Amino acid sequence: MADQMTVQVITPGGICYEHHANFVLLSTVDGEMGVMPHMIPTIASLRIDELKVRRVDDEEHVDWISVNGGIVEVRNNLVTIVADSAERDRDIDVTRAERAKRRAENELQEAEKQSDIDAVKRAEVALHRALNRLNVSGHK
Structure with a gap:
């Protein structure tokens, strides 16, 4: 102990x-x-x-x-x-995490097209979070 x-x-x-x-x-x-x-x-x-x-x-x-x-x-x-x-x-909803990943990827593309640096940073963080959740869910 x-x-x-x-x-x-x-x-x-x-x-x-x-x-x-x-x-x-x-x-x-x-x-x-x-x-x-x-x-x-x-x-x-x-x-x-x-x-x-x-x-x-x-x-x-x-x-x-x-x-x-x-x-x-x-x-x-x-x-x-x-x-x-x-x-x-064991608590990660993989489907939800995959949707969040796709949403973040789309937001990142839009922000890059508009050269919106703040939006790019927010989308990159959202994508990183979604990828982290997907990575951790793979350990089940």
Whole structure:
């Protein structure tokens, strides 16, 4: 029990994930970061990417979570991720994510035609989020 930590993913809707783990892999704005029990206190900004959690109940059990940016705080064997939105692989509606991808691709094309830099950036973020959700859903 001593070599584990609690992982929480919190969104505006509340806690969407909470389990004990012995390893977490996440993507910060500065690169990938692995978190293990007894890590020094850390705070980092997250990129839109997947979160990998190796749970303690089964060495082969890995949970995959789509995280749309946010922050992570590691302190006293508690890994807290605060994100605007997050979804576990098993909860992702693939059809909805594919529609969001197509919509973002169309918006990106229109914004590029009109040379609307702000609209291009918004469409690129929406596309990145949709692709991340589709990637994470493939881990089911």
